[in-house]
Amino acid sequence: MNWLLVHLDTLRESLARLARQPIASALNIVVMGIALSLPAGFYLGLSNLRTFSRQLSSDPQVSIFMTIDAGTAEIAAVEQRLKSNAEIGRVEFIARDEAFARLKRSAGLADVLTNLGRNPLPDAFIVTARGNDPATLEALRDQARQWPQVEHVQLDAEWARRLDAALNVGRMLVTLLAVLLAVALVAVTFNTIRLQILTRRDEIEVSRLIGATNPFIRRPFLYFGALQGLAGGFAAWAIVALAVLFLNIQLADLSGLYGTAFKLEGPGTNDTMTLLAFSAVLGWLGAWLSVSRHLRHIELQ
Amino acid sequence: MSATTARGSVIQVSHVSKRYAGGFEALREVTFAVEPGEMVFITGHSGAGKSTLLKLIAAIERPTAGSVIINGQNVSAMKPGVIPYFRRNFGLIFQDHKLLFDRSVFENVALPLLITGFPRAEIAKRTRAALDKVGLLGREKGKPITLSGGEQQRLCIARAIVNRPAILLADEPTGNLDTAYAEEIIGMFKSFNQVGVTVVIATHDEDMIERLGPRVLHLDHGRIAA
Numbered sequence A: 001m002n003w004l005l006v007h008l009d010t011l012r013e014s015l016a017r018l019a020r021q022p023i024a025s026a027l028n029i030v031v032m033g034i035a036l037s038l039p040a041g042f043y044l045g046l047s048n049l050r051t052f053s054r055q056l057s058s059d060p061q062v063s064i065f066m067t068i069d070a071g072t073a074e075i076a077a078v079e080q081r082l083k084s085n086a087e088i089g090r091v092e093f094i095a096r097d098e099a100f101a102r103l104k105r106s107a108g109l110a111d112v113l114t115n116l117g118r119n120p121l122p123d124a125f126i127v128t129a130r131g132n133d134p135a136t137l138e139a140l141r142d143q144a145r146q147w148p149q150v151e152h153v154q155l156d157a158e159w160a161r162r163l164d165a166a167l168n169v170g171r172m173l174v175t176l177l178a179v180l181l182a183v184a185l186v187a188v189t190f191n192t193i194r195l196q197i198l199t200r201r202d203e204i205e206v207s208r209l210i211g212a213t214n215p216f217i218r219r220p221f222l223y224f225g226a227l228q229g230l231a232g233g234f235a236a237w238a239i240v241a242l243a244v245l246f247l248n249i250q251l252a253d254l255s256g257l258y259g260t261a262f263k264l265e266g267p268g269t270n271d272t273m274t275l276l277a278f279s280a281v282l283g284w285l286g287a288w289l290s291v292s293r294h295l296r297h298i299e300l301q
Numbered sequence B: 001m002s003a004t005t006a007r008g009s010v011i012q013v014s015h016v017s018k019r020y021a022g023g024f025e026a027l028r029e030v031t032f033a034v035e036p037g038e039m040v041f042i043t044g045h046s047g048a049g050k051s052t053l054l055k056l057i058a059a060i061e062r063p064t065a066g067s068v069i070i071n072g073q074n075v076s077a078m079k080p081g082v083i084p085y086f087r088r089n090f091g092l093i094f095q096d097h098k099l100l101f102d103r104s105v106f107e108n109v110a111l112p113l114l115i116t117g118f119p120r121a122e123i124a125k126r127t128r129a130a131l132d133k134v135g136l137l138g139r140e141k142g143k144p145i146t147l148s149g150g151e152q153q154r155l156c157i158a159r160a161i162v163n164r165p166a167i168l169l170a171d172e173p174t175g176n177l178d179t180a181y182a183e184e185i186i187g188m189f190k191s192f193n194q195v196g197v198t199v200v201i202a203t204h205d206e207d208m209i210e211r212l213g214p215r216v217l218h219l220d221h222g223r224i225a226a
Helices: A002-020 A022-056 A072-084 A096-105 A110-116 A134-144 A157-199 A201-209 A214-257 A269-300 B050-057 B083-087 B105-116 B120-133 B149-161 B179-194 B206-212
Strands: A061-066 A088-094 A124-129 A150-155 B011-019 B025-034 B039-043 B065-070 B090-093 B167-171 B198-202 B215-220 B223-225
Touching (some): A002 A022, A002 A214, A022 A214, A061 A072, A061 A134, A072 A088, A072 A124, A096 A110, A124 A134, A134 A150, A157 A201, A201 A269, A201 B105, A214 A269, B025 B065, B039 B050, B039 B206, B050 B065, B050 B167, B050 B198, B090 B149, B105 B120, B105 B149, B120 B149, B149 B167, B149 B179, B167 B179, B179 B198
Parallel strands (some): B039 B198, B039 B215, B167 B198
Antiparallel strands (some): A061 A124, A061 A150, A088 A124, B011 B025, B011 B065, B215 B223
């Protein structure tokens, strides 16, 4: 029980020390908060994009558009060829009238389409591969382009794959950014603790002389570093959460205009906990490096 | 000079020399022993090696040659991790006081107990008892800067005895004090000694020694003079 009290005392002291220099502490915490909010914000943006892209792209599929004047015979021939291909899973035929009706129902384009007077859409097939293998669909795309009365062949998975690749690049950038800014956070803590050690030099020296162990001397600095890091993490969380809140107000207007309900997800419980733990550990690490380095000098004198 | 080998010695210094970087030799072949409950004065001109000798005893510095044995523990062979615990055997009174001026009188005295890890209630009790012994009980909330020179010296003593050490080491405890204050301070050391604490005092105050007639080790240029 006694050791627990010792740690609680140290915690209380470190909090008091943070509060005793409110401006210096606040500045440090804001710097850390901003530094951490960058990777945290980018990360959040990426996971929002990923959810968004998952909603849009289901299985990869090939769309085959016939020419407007394709006759029933040509359509039947294409259908025949598709059905005879063993690697193809599902074939869905969408007649031009049906496509026109669907389009009228969605996206508030009814007025425009009615004014158009005629149906500009062709007949189309939507084809899914049996094994979901993109190579099958790529081969099909190349073949289908040669068929008579086929106007255009589109591999729908392509943009999703490009987005996925872009997201991977983004994720790598976030990681790099996080590593860089983690180093910055450690450096900020290192320097804060260095200054504290300098101002508390007498205390450290006297404590040493009357029998303080190294852990006893280190403990308040480590607590201070971890607490300051934690506060920085909390500041980063607040910055990101506020940014999401404000962006969502603007997005509500924008997505209202497009007739969809799109909104950004804020940092979840897991992400928040990870952020706070990460920042506290970084603060602790910075303090530890600083204390280990600077206490050695005091010992020698 | 033969090495003292008395079994019961608290402090046993044998053939100790201390040479500082740059070649200055502070101590040469110093040998003596202090028995439990003894009160010993180390005298000598300034620069004779009094402070160095006290620092060697408290493991603040290490001898260049020879051995310092405290309660059977060889200080020169001690691992760095053991030294903090070893130092808790001593009550140290420094020439320059080494008080913490940003802490209250109470906190200054409580520091050794905090370091040892006493429960908070025990710390408060012992700190007040120590402050009472040196007559500063009413001043515990003040800062050391509000105390006079003599009171600051008494504060140092309170901090040194709060841990109830077996050995008190004092470096020029009456240094800048007038006779009345000095006598008061020496009276305190005598009373600690009477309850069994071993006391080693470095001083150049010849008057005091004449009056007390204690055991004296006289250092002259780093050697013990007869």
